Amino acid sequence: MTRVVGHLDLDYFYAQVEELENPSLKNLPVLVCVYSGRTEDSGVVSTANYRARELGVHSGIPIAFAKKRLEGHESAFIPMDREKYEGYSERVMEALGEAVDVMEQTGIDEAFFDVTKRSGGDFETAAAMASKIKREILRRDGLTCSIGLAGNKVAAKLASDFKKPDGLTVVRPSELPGFMGPLPVGRLYGIGAKTSKALQDIGVVTIGDLAGTDVSRLTDLFGHKLAAYLHNSARGEDDEPVRQRGQATQISRIITLRRNSGDAAEILPQLVPALSGVHRSVVEGGVFFRSVSVIGILGNLSIRTRTRTLEAPTSEPATLNRVASELLASLIAEHGELRRVGVRVGDLEASKEQSSLSEYLG
Numbered sequence: 001m002t003r004v005v006g007h008l009d010l011d012y013f014y015a016q017v018e019e020l021e022n023p024s025l026k027n028l029p030v031l032v033c034v035y036s037g038r039t040e041d042s043g044v045v046s047t048a049n050y051r052a053r054e055l056g057v058h059s060g061i062p063i064a065f066a067k068k069r070l071e072g073h074e075s076a077f078i079p080m081d082r083e084k085y086e087g088y089s090e091r092v093m094e095a096l097g098e099a100v101d102v103m104e105q106t107g108i109d110e111a112f113f114d115v116t117k118r119s120g121g122d123f124e125t126a127a128a129m130a131s132k133i134k135r136e137i138l139r140r141d142g143l144t145c146s147i148g149l150a151g152n153k154v155a156a157k158l159a160s161d162f163k164k165p166d167g168l169t170v171v172r173p174s175e176l177p178g179f180m181g182p183l184p185v186g187r188l189y190g191i192g193a194k195t196s197k198a199l200q201d202i203g204v205v206t207i208g209d210l211a212g213t214d215v216s217r218l219t220d221l222f223g224h225k226l227a228a229y230l231h232n233s234a235r236g237e238d239d240e241p242v243r244q245r246g247q248a249t250q251i252s253r254i255i256t257l258r259r260n261s262g263d264a265a266e267i268l269p270q271l272v273p274a275l276s277g278v279h280r281s282v283v284e285g286g287v288f289f290r291s292v293s294v295i296g297i298l299g300n301l302s303i304r305t306r307t308r309t310l311e312a313p314t315s316e317p318a319t320l321n322r323v324a325s326e327l328l329a330s331l332i333a334e335h336g337e338l339r340r341v342g343v344r345v346g347d348l349e350a351s352k353e354q355s356s357l358s359e360y361l362g
Contacts, residue, residue, distance in 0.1 A: 001121035002173065005242060006113045006130060007156040008096060010089075010145045011165035013109035014047040017088050018078050020142045021302040029055055029075040033063050041067060046080055050165065087295055087303035090252060090344075091141050099133050104242045110160075112153050114242040123149060127170050134168065142301045152238035155180065157189040176236040181208030188233050195222070195230075210234035251285070252295070253277045254342030260299055262337040264329050274343050275324060279317045282345060288313035290347035292320060294327035297340035306331045313349055320345065 010016070014032035019025045029052035035043040041064040048057050048066075055073060057066045063077065089108045097103045100113040119126035130147045137143055144166040148159025151173045158180060159169040171179045185207055186196035198221060204210050211234040218227035232238065253274035261267055282289060293307040306327040310319070324343050332338065 001116060002123075003151050004114070004116045004119050004121060004123060004126045005150060005152055005156045006100070006115060006126070007148045007153070007160040008111050008113065008133070008145050009147075009160045009164070010092065010109040010143055012047055012049050013089075013143075014080065014085055015049040015052075015078075016143055017085055018076070019049065021300070025076050027051065029057065029070055029073060030078065031057060031063075031066055031076065032078050032080050034080050035063070083305055083307075084303060087305050088141060088143065090295075091254065091297075091303075092137055092143065092145070094252075094254070095136055095140060096133060099129065099136070102242045102244055104244060112156065112242045123170055123172050127168065130168055134166075140301075150176070152236070153240055153242065154189050154233045154238040155236055158183060158187055161187065173236075177208075177211075180234070180236055181206060181211065183207045185210050185234075188230070190229070190233075195226075198222070199230075207234050249348055250344055250346040251278050251281045251289075251348070252293075252342055252344035254295060254297075254340055256340045257338065260337045260339050262332050264325070264332055267328060267332075267338065267341055268325060271324070271328070271341055271343065274341075275317075275321055278343055278345055279315075279320055282315050282348075285348075287348045287350055288315050289320075289345035290349070291345065292323040292327065293344040293346065294324055294331055295342035295344060296328075296331045296335060296338045297342075298335060299337060299339050301339075304331060304335050307346075309347070313347075 015030040018030055018032060030049040031045050031052055032047045033043055034046050043063045045057065045059050045061050045063060045066050047059055052075070056069050085108060093103070093105055093111060096111060096113060100115050101117045102114045103111055104113070105111040115126050115129055119129060126149050130149055134145060134147060137145055146160050146164045146167040148156045148162065148169050148171070150156040150159050150171040155171050155176055159171045162169040183206060185191065185199050185204055188207060199210065204213055210230060215227055215231045218230055222230065255270060255274050257267060257270055290313045291307055291309045293305055296304045298304065308323055308327060328341070
């Protein structure tokens with residue numbers, strides 16, 4: 001069966017979330033920034049939307065430099081709100097994980113996935129599945145993403161970046177050399193600026209150039225391990241599987257309410273299956289939790305979260321239910337009606353019994 005691997009990348013993620021929650025930003029340069037606090041403008045741009053990129057502002061540049069670039073343009077500089085973005089990411093990854101064979105999240109806004117079994121190794125079927133995933137994420141969360149499908153992770157990553165934003169690119173095995181060859185060598189997954197510069201210094205500009213370079217020359221420059229990766233990747237040879245990451249650091253469930261509501265007494269009975277599901281996963285995983293969060297999705301799809309850190313780790317359902325109820329009341333008091341509600345436990349740690357068993361089996 002032909003292997004079918006995908007890569008999903010949420011488009012200009014942090015800035016897109018800010019646009020979603022404040023539609024008036026849509027046509028402005030939007031920059032989500034990490035402020036250092038030393039001065040009003042000290043820090044760096046974390047994410048820039050496409051309007052900002054058209055004006056020469058990209059992630060990683062100093063905020064002060066970005067402001068100079070955008071002089072004369074109305075623009076929005078927004079402090080990063082990591083907890084808010086994690087709420088959106090969690091929902092997207094939950095939807096993706098339910099739709100694929102295996103998912104490997106590699107960042108807050110991206111993940112590899114394998115759909116070989118579900119697609120039967122057929123790229124047309126896989127493309128239809130990817131289109132459905134994109135539509136579902138847009139419907140549920142209001143976010144666009146770009147997906148690449150190919151026979152391995154290296155090619156899928158390149159494909160997801162090929163038609164952004166809101167793209168879907170399918171690269172069948174027979175199309176791989178023609179697709180990869182003309183692309184700049186710096187686009188290969190895992191190649192940083194330093195390696196890219198070293199390759200360009202020896203005349204290797206495109207991935208096709210790299211594929212045609214003698215591996216011994218690469219070994220002299222980079223050592224055996226990196227040289228082998230560069231050589232194989234440029235030729236589209238990558239057998240690395242999509243791996244489900246290790247033990248979860250949090251467990252969550254989200255439910256859609258029967259109708260929008262700002263009444264905790266009406267919401268709590270509907271939240272019971274989610275609370276039960278989270279607790280069941282805690283017990284089955286042999287873990288304790290140290291934090292509890294309630295996630296509220298408002299009518300405009302914006303996400304708000306309330307979190308409490310407990311004095312000691314626990315797995316008690318009574319504690320989970322009590323804290324979730326209190327956090328829900330706090331969330332409603334500030335934001336009013338909710339459309340969807342979720343509960344999450346975090347800061348997980350293995351119980352003593354589970355740790356002893358793992359050590360014994362190890």
